[in-house]
Amino acid sequence: MTSANRLQAALDLMGDLDRVARPADAVVSAWFRARRKMDDRDRGALLERLNAILRHRARLGWWLERHGRPDTPRNRLLAWLSLGEGQPPEQIRRQFSGAKFAPAPLTAQEDTLLTKLRGSTMVHPAMSQEVRLECPDWAAEPLHRRFGDSFEAEMAALLTPPTLDLRVNTLKADRAEVLRALEAQDLQPEPSGLAPQGIRLRTRLSLARLEPLKSGAVEIQDEGSQLVAMLVEAGPGDRVVDFCAGAGGKTLAIAAQMENKGRIIACDVNEGRLKRASERFRKAGVHNAETRLLTSETDRWVKRHKGSFDRVLVDAPCSGTGTWRRNPDARWRAPEEQGLDSLIALQARILSSAARLVKPGGRLVYATCSLLPEENEAQVDAFLAAHPDFRILPLSEAAPGIASAHPVHLSLTPARHDTDGFFAAILLREAADPAQA
C-alpha cells in the first residue's frame, strides 16, 4: 500500500467507527475480516495510527473547535497528521491526491486548517487538564476524588499503549517452557512481576506469530485480570461459579487452578459470549467447565442452587475505566449508553443475587475493571451492610505479596502497577457451624 492508500484505509475505518455504535475493537475486527488479504505491515501501520488518533481524540477535537472546524473523520485525520505525525501541509496535500484508493483532494477550508495548524504541537497551554489528559466529563469528578494528587500520573499512564500480557495455561504448558519458546522467536518475553503464570511482551507483533497462542498453551490476559482469578483460590474438586463469565477469560484461569478437577459453571446473560467461552474451553483443554445462560441475575437457576458453591466470582459489568489503555474509545462511549447510576444499581443486584450461591464458609469475589470508588469499595460497603453473614478477607491475608493501592481490597492502577485498573474484594460467608470455619 502507498502512504496515500493507508490514509484512505484509515478514513474508511474511522468512518465506520463514527457510524457504528459499538466498541472500536469489534468494529476494527469486522473491518479487517472483510479485508483478509491486507498485508500484515499495512494492517499494523493502520492500527497504530488509528489507536493513536483514538488516544488523542479530545485534544484533536479541541484544535478543530479552536479553528472552527467540525470534528469529522477527515478533519480529525488531517489534525492528527499535522499535530501528531508532524507532516507539513505540502506532504499531506500530495497524499490527498484524489487518485484511485487515495483520499479526495483537500478543500479550501481543509487547506486553511492545515496552514493554521502548522507549527503547533498537540498540547496547548489553554487546554484544560481534562482535555490534555483525555478524561471525559462524566468520569472527571470521581477520578479526581479517587486519585487526588496522583490524578495526573494515573491519567497519563492510561494514555500509554498497553503491553501484551499472556497467561500460561498450566493444563498444557509451564511458564519456563513457554518463556524459552518465545525467546527462541526473539520476542524478548518477561515473566510478569505479580502474576505467577504471567508473561509480558513489549515488542509489537502480529498475533499470528505467537505459536503458543495457537496451541492453547497461553491465553491473552492482562496481568491484573490474572490476579483477580487467582484471588478466587479455587482448588481441585471445588464447585465454582463465574457469574459474569463473558467469553470466559477468568473461567479459563480458574479451571487451570483447579487442575481440571471439580466443576466450574460460567454464567452470563449474553449467549454469544458464552458460545465463545465454550470454544475457548475446548482449545485450552478445559474439561471441568460448562456454560449456563441466565435470563437475568435473578434467573431461577440461581434460586435452585442457593448455598451450593465453594467459590463464586462476580466480575461485574462496569464502566471499564481501568481498561482505557486497551480501549481508548471506551472513554467516549461508556457508560453513558446506560448511565453510571443504572450500571451501579445493576452491579448491586448482581452481587446480591450471586451471593445466594455461596455455601456457608465459602468465598465470594467481587471484581471490576473500574477505577471509580462507587463501583468498587462503595459497592462492597453497601453489600456488607445488607448481608451481615458476609465479612471481608483482607488482601494482606489472602495474597500478602501484592502491594495494593487500597488498604483492604485489591486495587491495581496503571501508574502504580503497570496493569489495567482492577478492583477485587474477597468476601467470606460465615460458616453455619463455627467449627467449619
Ligand SMILES: C[S@@+](CC[C@H](N)C(=O)[O-])C[C@H]1O[C@@H](n2cnc3c(N)ncnc32)[C@H](O)[C@@H]1O
Ligand atoms: C466484565 S465482563 C466479564 C468479563 C469476563 N469475566 C472475562 O474475564 O473475560 C461482565 C459480563 O457481565 C455480563 N452481564 C451483564 N449483565 C449481567 C447480569 N444481569 N447477570 C449476569 N451477567 C451479566 C456481561 O454480559 C459481561 O459479559
